[in-house]
Amino acid sequence: MVLYVFGAIVLLGAGTVGWYYIYDRWIQRDHAIRRNFPIYGRFRYIMENLGEYFRQYWFTADWEERPFNRLTRAWVYRSAKGVSNYVAFGSEVDAQQPGHIYFLHSAFPVNDEETEAYTGKWIGKDIVGKPYKPKSFFNISGMSYGALSSAAITALSEGAAMAGIWLDTGEGALSPYHLKGGCDICFQIGTAKYGVRDAEGNLDEAKLRKVAEIEQVRMFCIKLSQGAKPGRGGILPGSKVTPEIAAIRGIEEGKASISPSRHHDITDIPSLVAFINRVRGVVDKPVGIKMAVGNYDFLDEFFAYLQDRPDEAPDFIQIDGAEGGTGAAPAPLADYVGQSIVQSLPLVAQRLREYGLRNRIRLIASGKLLTPDKVAWAICMGADYVVSARGFMFALGCIQAMKCNTGHCPTGVTSNDPRFMRGLDPTRKAVRVANYAKAVQHDVEAIAHACGCKSVRDLKGQHVRVNGGDIIM
Ligand SMILES: Cc1cc2nc3c(=O)[nH]c(=O)nc-3n(C[C@H](O)[C@H](O)[C@H](O)COP(=O)(O)O)c2cc1C
Structure with a gap:
């Protein structure tokens, strides 16, 4: 009995592979790779699809992905979760690269007790009946x-x-x-x-x-x-x-x-x-x-x-x-x-x-x-x-x-x-x-x-x- 089941599975498998071979080689005309390399050419498409995920998680460097690199996304994810964004040891940002933004700090920065709470700027003041003053920038x-x-x-x-x-x-x-x-x-x-x-x-x-x-x-x-x-x-x-x-x-x-x-x-x-x-x-x-x-x-x-x-x-x-x-x-x-x-x-x-x-x-x-x-x-x-x-x-x-x-x-x-x-x-x-x-x-x-x-x-x-x-x- 076991032998019969095993034989049936092997036959079914061989039949499926045979059908795909015939389909790729002689029936479909859309994919040159599959016409020239039946069955085995399909791996290219599988790898292409999977590559996207492998690259994102394993192979792409933190600053490489587009449109947003992992460093940027990680900053948002951490902030959203309420996890501290403090860095230890030093910055991973390359301060020498073209396009790097830096702010010119004052010799006399503002102490906490001297700061002023943000107040929005009116939008439409003196123009409309109900102007708007947003609370946040x-x-x-x-x-x-x-x-x-x-x-x-x-x-x-x-x-x-x-x-x-x-x-x-x-x-x-x-x-x-x-x-x-x-x-x-x-x-x-x-x-x-x-x-x-x-x-x-x-x-x-x-x-x-x-x-x-x-x-x-x-x-x-x-x-x-x-x-x-x-x-x-x-x-x-x-x-x-x-x-x-x-x-x-x-x-x-x-x-x-x-x-x-x-x-x-x-x-x-x-x-x-x-x-x-x-x-x-x-x-x-x-x-x-x-x-x-x-x-x-x-x-x-x-x-x-x-x-x-x-x-x-x-x-x-x-x-x-x-x-x-x-x-x-x-x-x-x-x-x-x-x-x-x-x-x-x-x-x-x-x-x-x-x-x-x-x-x-x-x-x-x-x-x-x-x-x-x-x-x-x-x-x-x-x-x-x-x-x-x-x-x-x-x-x-x-x-x-x-x-x-x-x-x-x-x-x-x-x-x-x-x-x-x-x-x-x-x-x-x-x-x-x-x-x-x-x-x-x-x-x-x-x-x-x-x-x-x-x-x-x-x-x-x-x-x-x-x-x-x-x-x-
Ligand atoms: C999923 C999605 C839907 C959007 N739908 C609209 C829209 O309906 N109207 C619009 O003016 N901008 C739309 N935008 C553009 C955004 O409002 C925004 O101008 C643009 O994405 C730049 O901001 P960001 O770089 O922070 O995403 C959409 C953007 C995304 C990602």
């Missing part, structure tokens, strides 16, 4: 419900409330999960105007007014472009458009949610300014824009236009660097279009000063600014506020699996599949989100105090240097 950048799971958004909302920071909805409209924790909200109006659109995709003022009536919603951001995909709107694959997401966005379930490259009703500078003021007229709260810097002429023409009508200017501008993240983007746009935050932030700050708009328009920066050195650098360069998306994803447990667009995120951060989402406990992760935000606040303050500034608000360009001129992101 570090906040959460836009990531929509759909790109992120409901569990992730819930944790962000609760964590943001604990840390006193704002949460941007991203372009996918306002979901109940954003409101859950009671944090301050920035509502984003993307090019498809999800959540505030009519059937044709035009702005529906009645819906906008309803959103503005929610006290938690403190400001509105009109997205012109995003660093990871300038020139293209948001992309949410059909597999991620669940009935709930479809209802919140006001679109069809199961169908890819692709926003236009541009707001239909914004074609030039006058129509952009008119749209900003139309929205502001409805919401009576601060209204800003988000953009990645491309064509320089636009900045000059835009600011020259606003110079004569500062009250019509956006209350803030978020500059997103080309190194910014995304739930899904075409590779050529992510890799080769738009300017890095390294160049664009100082440029915009400088132009705002030249056109006399520096005190009127608040400047928000994003693009791989998720550790205290980069956040402090951005403030020195003129940012009033810094926001991060992926820093907070790491705080939620993201392992940089780079599968945000597939619905198979292994940590449940970007997947609404209950199988993956069950791993993400919003209550616990909310604490990590808050811990991470507080650690960044604390360490940027430590840099400021070392530089002789009583408050983070006093950090200026004179306090920072970069080897070789520019940071390498």
